[in-house]
Amino acid sequence: MRLSRAEYKEIVTMGYDKTPDVILEVPVAVEGHIVHWIESKASFGDDQSHQTYLNEQFWSYWNRFGPGLVIYWYGFIGDLDCQRDRSILLKDCFPTDIVTLSVIKIE
Numbered sequence: 001m002r003l004s005r006a007e008y009k010e011i012v013t014m015g016y017d018k019t020p021d022v023i024l025e026v027p028v029a030v031e032g033h034i035v036h037w038i039e040s041k042a043s044f045g046d047d048q049s050h051q052t053y054l055n056e057q058f059w060s061y062w063n064r065f066g067p068g069l070v071i072y073w074y075g076f077i078g079d080l081d082c083q084r085d086r087s088i089l090l091k092d093c094f095p096t097d098i099v100t101l102s103v104i105k106i107e
Contacts, residue, residue: 022039
């Protein structure tokens with residue numbers, strides 16, 4: 001599956017100082033939730049680190065880019081996945097159930 005994403009150089013030239021790993025040019029859906037950005041963490045999501053990431057990164061991304069997905073590659077404490085109603089999803093691997101939008105050509 002190929003996802004269209006903005007390049008880091010483009011994002012920086014737009015004036016964003018903090019950026020997620022991936023900003024999707026066309027949003028996707030994961031488990032019925034719209035995703036505009038993806039942040040990858042090569043760590044385990046424990047309470048302390050997750051709260052720090054929320055305050056220093058994730059909420060900034062959410063404010064600028066909308067709903068997003070965080071992938072903790074070594075898992076996370078299940079109770080931390082409690083921001084779905086505010087559209088920050090947590091996963092422990094790249095999702096396989098991504099729904100992409102179809103491009104409609106208007107003639």
